[in-house]
């Protein structure tokens with residue numbers, strides 16, 4: 001993705017014809033001419049005619065093989081806000097569906113990052129648009145990616161604000177929607193402007209670590225391929241993938257800057273036809289090379305909260321060098337790359353990935369409920385929604401999704417307010433653990449309660465992570481300070 005050839009409307013139509021031959025491309029040409037006309041006389045900060053921007057954003061989506069309807073709307077995305085042409089005229093010319101997408105984007109507004117108030121306002125708009133039609137977000141991300149690619153033309157202070165907003169808001173939302181490629185692109189492009197020094201350092205470090213490894217990795221790859229073929233496993237492909245820059249930076253920070261503790265800077269990705277082939281591949285690799293203890297992750301049986309599925313394992317390959325393998329089917333790989341956009345992505349056979357409507361719909365409903373309710377509290381949003389999540393289990397096997405660093409008290413409040421208020425201890429993976437224990441992915445948690453307990457311990461506020469737990473503990477603190485007569489007339493407890 002991200003072709004370097006000159007981006008023309010002819011090139012765009014070629015790309016669309018390639019993955020969706022049956023689509024009427026006349027409408028794409030029409031949308032281009034319409035937008036070009038409307039933006040006539042307008043220029044980007046770089047000095048280029050304005051139409052270069054919607055065209056480049058459309059190219060980003062065409063490279064992702066995204067539905068031509070979305071691409072057409074992308075060409076028109078800045079017309080109503082920036083020109084005399086109205087949404088009604090767009091609807092007359094291009095029909096209700098495209099007009100509705102353009103309306104969604106227009107409602108999102110332009111780049112206007114100014115302080116916390118605006119930040120929250122932008123978020124609110126984004127979630128409303130997302131709830132109405134998730135396709136708007138796909139366009140918005142492409143729009144933002146192109147704006148970031150051309151950020152150098154803006155005054156530094158403005159460039160910084162846009163990059164910061166992209167890094168803190170846009171990228172995590174893309175991640176939450178499983179759109180890995182767009183997330184990484186947003187992060188890497190912003191990184192340079194938000195943390196310029198770190199960007200330079202990390203880039204060099206990554207370069208140094210990767211250089212000279214090609215030969216070794218291609219040997220390991222060949223050995224793996226041979227072993228798999230000998231065992232009769234069909235392989236679609238085995239390829240290397242380098243960890244993206246910002247992702248490497250984040251991991252490095254989590255590992256206290258110890259680069260030798262980052263084992264997946266280069267990983268080998270094995271794509272096989274079926275789920276059964278994934279497990280077979282895992283077995284063969286573990287037979288060939290000794291796996292590193294505690295590094296195997298089965299995201300097929302337990303997908304990540306954003307839907308990511310794959311098997312990960314780290315082995316001691318030739319010369320006892322540490323190599324990470326990621327094993328998945330083609331469908332999982334497409335989903336890992338495109339996330340929610342996979343529904344509008346055409347695969348090599350011109351087909352869409354089958355929709356898993358219910359899961360996505362539920363996720364969206366949850367995102368809305370979670371976030372719209374707390375838009376007044378930016379910290380709550382950042383902690384609960386945008387941070388990395390872990391998933392843990394009830395003794396019955398129900399999956400609970402919590403922010404990283406959550407404790408049994410967070411878990412208890414997630415189950416029920418009463419469980420939170422009366423909890424006295426926890427059993428994590430069959431062992432008694434204190435209530436401030438930091439939970440890890442895959443933990444099974446049982447909460448011990450004492451029905452006679454009056455309420456939460458005020459000290460819990462020091463270690464809980466979720467805003468739900470915090471607000472319950474705080475409201476209990478407040479209530480305790482109220483005079484008795486007032487408490488008795490308040491609703492609830």
Ligand code: MN
Pocket residue numbers: 053077078143
């Ligand atoms: Mn735009």
